[in-house]
Amino acid sequence: MAPKMINDILLYNPGIEIINFEYAAVSQDIRDGKALICEHFGVKNVSISVVDSLSDHPTTTGMQQIVDQIITALNV
Numbered sequence: 001m002a003p004k005m006i007n008d009i010l011l012y013n014p015g016i017e018i019i020n021f022e023y024a025a026v027s028q029d030i031r032d033g034k035a036l037i038c039e040h041f042g043v044k045n046v047s048i049s050v051v052d053s054l055s056d057h058p059t060t061t062g063m064q065q066i067v068d069q070i071i072t073a074l075n076v
Contacts, residue, residue: 017044048069
């Protein structure tokens, strides 16, 4: 997430909770940078673990695994 976008969302939507979901297959440098930005702005940063995929795209099973991880993170 871009810092300006986060700042604008928080400015125009006071009290809103922002959650960043990121895929674990992204490089460590990118994950570290996003984690730093999320920490600065108080954004919950949730890593989605590697799921079943075909040619780097989630299969139907992988998509369900993503949904399950998001639901778990949201405590729904």
